Amino acid sequence: MHTPKRKIFTALAVAALLAVFIINSKTITSPGRTNIADTANAPLRAIHGLSSAIKRVIPFAYFREENARLRGEIDLLKRKLEESRPVLDENQRLKGILGFRKEIPFTTIPAEVIGRDPSNWSNSVIIDKGASSGIRQSKAVLSTRGLVGRLVEVGRYSSRILLITDPNSKVGVVIDRNRQGGILTGRPDGKCKMIYIALDSDAAKGDKVVTAGLSAVFPRGILVGEVVEVGKEPGRLYKYAIVKTSQDMSKLEEVLCVK
Amino acid sequence: MRKIGRIRVYLILLLALLVNATVLDHFRIFGARPDLMIVCVTFFGLFLGRAAGLETGLVAGLLTDIFSLDYFGINLFVYGATGFLAGALKTSFVKESKRTQALIVFLCTAFSMCLHFSLASAFSRSIGFGFMEYLTTCVMPAGVFTSVISVPIFMKLTEMYNLREEDDLL
Numbered sequence: 001m002h003t004p005k006r007k008i009f010t011a012l013a014v015a016a017l018l019a020v021f022i023i024n025s026k027t028i029t030s031p032g033r034t035n036i037a038d039t040a041n042a043p044l045r046a047i048h049g050l051s052s053a054i055k056r057v058i059p060f061a062y063f064r065e066e067n068a069r070l071r072g073e074i075d076l077l078k079r080k081l082e083e084s085r086p087v088l089d090e091n092q093r094l095k096g097i098l099g100f101r102k103e104i105p106f107t108t109i110p111a112e113v114i115g116r117d118p119s120n121w122s123n124s125v126i127i128d129k130g131a132s133s134g135i136r137q138s139k140a141v142l143s144t145r146g147l148v149g150r151l152v153e154v155g156r157y158s159s160r161i162l163l164i165t166d167p168n169s170k171v172g173v174v175i176d177r178n179r180q181g182g183i184l185t186g187r188p189d190g191k192c193k194m195i196y197i198a199l200d201s202d203a204a205k206g207d208k209v210v211t212a213g214l215s216a217v218f219p220r221g222i223l224v225g226e227v228v229e230v231g232k233e234p235g236r237l238y239k240y241a242i243v244k245t246s247q248d249m250s251k252l253e254e255v256l257c258v259k
Numbered sequence: 260m261r262k263i264g265r266i267r268v269y270l271i272l273l274l275a276l277l278v279n280a281t282v283l284d285h286f287r288i289f290g291a292r293p294d295l296m297i298v299c300v301t302f303f304g305l306f307l308g309r310a311a312g313l314e315t316g317l318v319a320g321l322l323t324d325i326f327s328l329d330y331f332g333i334n335l336f337v338y339g340a341t342g343f344l345a346g347a348l349k350t351s352f353v354k355e356s357k358r359t360q361a362l363i364v365f366l367c368t369a370f371s372m373c374l375h376f377s378l379a380s381a382f383s384r385s386i387g388f389g390f391m392e393y394l395t396t397c398v399m400p401a402g403v404f405t406s407v408i409s410v411p412i413f414m415k416l417t418e419m420y421n422l423r424e425e426d427d428l429l
């Protein structure tokens with residue numbers, strides 16, 4: 001049997017040995033651990049590289065999804081922007097019409113152009129308003145830029161306008177600068193010709209042409225267009241002027257019908 | 260019209276009329292716009308002969324008269340005569356050449372517009388411009404424009420109906 005003294009001595013010896021081992025543990029174990037780490041370096045690096053690559057790749061999948069979603073959103077916004085552009089243009093045009101309606105001294109009915117003349121000779125348009133909206137025959141039709149024509153056929157829900165560019169249209173006009181009168185007739189190419197201008201007239205390129213107001217159809221002083229050429233045909237006792245209408249009839253979309 | 264059914268021809272004319280009456284006015288170059296009706300009438304006249312050309316022209320003219328503000332019947336006569344002319348040219352030209360086709364369309368357009376001017380001058384009290392002015396400002400640009408757009412339309416129609424130069428009795 002061991003005596004208590006011996007037990008205490010054994011415990012102290014073990015404790016001392018343990019203390020010595022702990023104190024020197026770094027110097028004893030480090031080389032071994034380093035060697036092990038060195039040996040395992042290559043596979044560790046490989047595993048680390050692989051895990052790093054996986055770590056880098058995993059977010060890419062998410063980014064790809066996000067990228068696709070954002071691209072979709074961009075496309076949607078672009079489309080919405082494109083869709084809203086005509087609405088903005090229409091808004092501008094309608095604002096212009098509203099402002100113009102306030103400016104002119106007679107009551108007008110706004111209408112939209114829904115069809116055009118299919119032939120290459122006549123120039124007329126069909127509008128979406130008729131007698132049910134208060135439209136009446138032989139009344140002038142304007143746009144925000146000037147005179148358009150007159151109503152020649154009025155149905156219940158649609159009407160036809162004879163444009164001033166039609167060869168059968170005749171409008172009494174004057175040159176605004178010198179008040180020289182003439183008759184404006186249309187040409188199939190979309191321009192107008194002012195005839196019966198006095199030979200001594202000083203009509204020149206750039207002169208504004210307005211309605212004379214001599215008939216019951218067209219009110220006085222409405223802008224028709226601008227003179228682009230003045231000439232004299234041989235054998236005639238008057239001059240003529242080619243007038244470019246202030247309103248491009250091929251781009252006519254909304255009109256105002258005088259009541 | 261053995262190879263191409265009448266209904267189809269009339270539907271093509273109706274489509275051409277709709278395009279003429281809606282969007283074509285936006286494509287004016289030097290004030291001229293092409294006339295799809297003339298293109299169609301010339302095509303059918305040129306490939307199907309005088310009778311078919313006349314028939315197509317009369318239908319095209321009638322449709323145009325209904326939707327136009329012109330004197331009623333004037334387009335009927337003009338397009339009918341144009342279709343007949345195109346039909347008369349059927350055997351005179353090599354139809355497969357695109358240049359020839361464009362030239363024939365130009366001639367037919369010029370013919371129809373000049374005839375229209377003559378008839379309108381006869382019926383109307385006064386036209387504010389002379390024939391030469393009309394010829395230079397309206398007929399020439401419209402003729403050129405119509406003949407240019409006729410090339411792809413002719414190609415499409417000949418391809419659609421598989422028409423050939425030797426198909427004399429369609």
